[in-house]
Amino acid sequence: MSWFRILGSNCSTYLGLYQFMRLGYFESSTHSRTLDIPGGTIITSPVIVEYHTGTEVLQCVTPEVLNLMRVLIMLCILCIFYSMVGFCLDIIGPSKKSLRFIRRNALPSIWSVLTAVAVVGVSYLVTRSLELSIRAIRPHEPVHITYEYGCYTVTAAGAASLLATACNLLQDPPPPIECGPHRQRLVDDFEGLETFSVGMRSMPPPPPYTP
Template sequence: MPTLPACAVGGLYPRRRQQVRRDHDKNIMSGVVSIIVIVVVCACLSQPQWFWLDGGGCTTHTIGLYMFFHPGEFHVTEDTTYSPSTSHLIYYANGHKLKYCVTPEIVTLMRVVIGLIFVMICTSLIQMMLDITGPTGRVLKCIRKNAVAGIISVLVCVVCVGVCYYITTLIETQQEATKPVTGPAASARVQIKLDVGFYLLIFAGGMSVMSLWDAAGYDQHTFSRMGMQLP
């Protein structure tokens, strides 16, 4: 009976086992889904159409988050038709003039949404790096297998959705307050709708959920295979 070389007994097979374990710690499919999430979220940030409004006093029909990246300032309107109030303000920021469109509270919430979206990008990036590299450290391995960063990303997306719906109610109230009292526009109905940027965020949140499902299914399949093939 031929004698096996020493490298096969003590060196080669353990190395192969270690390499197989490292490969099983990676989840390329989930990492690719996380990359898609990051790309879509970045696209929704730059999307100029987040809120669509009509029938009120606002001088534009679309409002995007990119308008609130830079600090702006409010000026009280000089129109004598309206009495001075928080609703009758002109907001200047990032080269845009929003007359009767937003209030300080709405601007603050817009920036909250921007901050939450950046948190979603960071958590998705962390989950992607963990899935692709397959860390062997105990803590990082536990974080990857339980998809902690991915779960945080989904929760942040849910919070963003809730804040956006609340913003629509504030915009509607503000548009009712600045609605013209005379002329054809006085009888028009105020309409506020969520637009393209918001639905891109919803799509990214759905992809985040898919990456969690993929990670859970992958790990279950991996453990069964490792139990059968690895000592």
């Protein structure tokens, strides 16, 4: 699933997180260009940076873009982890006080929402970094960078997590257990399980069977 789309340039058209899972390396190359002007000729040699992933070559990807994409990968993993923790707490129903506090206050959902917001912010930084790097290499070429399905999916997941968090926090708390005088009297009168036991040896034998 792609996250960014680059239009109007010779760079890689689509960028996704899966392209940055492996360790790659950068390679720079120069291409000489000749510009004719009225006063003479100018030869330019712009430096083009390419990122090799092992399976493909990504152009216009700088070390800053690479670091931001890996930050996105880390944030997505954290968001999945927080969601799984909240799901497990809802399914198991913990009895420990600390875990019940986390589940009652929807802390995993809150962490998921904050992580999704961070993903959206880092995605914006990626677009800005891509635009600056492309304009530095090709200043006269028009460029347009848009979001793709990956960003929209994370945004929708963050909105759903925010709705779930609001529903969890706004639900009615469980009613408190009443400890009135009637309940206390019943507890005081209870002497243990032996109160309800019946001695089988003291019971008379049953009458003989008669057809």
